[in-house]
Amino acid sequence: MEAFARSLKSPVFTLQRLAVWAGVASLLLTCGCRSRCDLVEAELRTKENHLREAHEELLREQAYNGALQRELVTLRGNPMVKISPEEAAQTFTLKSIALGRQTGGFNDDNLPGDEALQVAVEPRDGDGHAIKAPGTLIVAALEVTPEGLKKPLCSWQIPPGALRKTWKSGLFSTGYVVVLPWKAYPSQEKMRVVAQFVLADGRSFEADKDVTIKLIAPANRKPLPPDMPWAPEGASPEMELPPPHNLNGPTLEGAKTREMESPRDWPHTPANALIRAVSLKPPVPLK
Secondary structure, X not given: OHHXXXXXXXXXXXXXXXXXXXXXXXXXXXXXXXXXXXXXXHHHHHHHHHHHHHHHHHHHHHHHHXXXXXXXXXXXXXXXXXXXXXXXXXXXXXXXXXXXXXXXXXXXXXXXXXXXXXXXXXXXXXXXXXXXXXXXXXXXEEEEOOOOOEEEEEEEEEOHHHHHXXXXXXXXXXXXXXXXXXXXXXXXXXXXXXXXXXXXXXOEEEEEEEEEOOOOOHHHOOOOOOOOOOOOOOOOXXXXXXXXXXXXXXXXXXXXXXXXXXXXXXXXXXXXXXHHHOOOOOOOXXX
């Protein structure tokens, strides 16, 4: 026992113990560093995957944008060249309509009061640009009473063929500008104008605007024209054709119409005697 105790206290045994403890500590440190390195490597791999997916998505978006630009160039030609409203109507889709600042009373006879209503309609695409889209325009004028009530006054309907001739391009507004004579004289200065634009496929767009007009004094009011289909200024409205006339002539009331007589019932006159003498026979071939 004494020899074993002395061996424990020897310097050699002390160095051996230190070496063992150092080996254990280094082993623990190695295991800890390896686990932390594995975590760092896993996180780096995850970030690399996300970066690669983002890069692939960016490439797809760039390819899609390039395809859209090529399509735009194909449809419009040079993007820097301004196209006409007619071409824009065939290329782009109508998104909304707006009533221009020219909407309001119309006075063209230099007399006090407005004898018609002028409506400026601007069909617009998704970017807010005016396009000459074909369609039917329906306009309704409503009087606004002092109590705020809206009373229907007049309504008009302009077909696509007549509306197409009213397109105007100006400094203040570009669109369809129509002048609508009153069908009934207004009694209030405040008026609500409601415009409805109907496309050939059935889609409908609507816009309204409050305007102020100048009333015509009752003493200066002229007889209103008859309610006829609307036509642009300077053009005659399309009128329905009258019914066809009776080619047999008018029939006198009380007169008896006699049936068509055959040649046998005609009077025996020298002119008719030849008819009785002529008879039709089968054709005879020529030799």
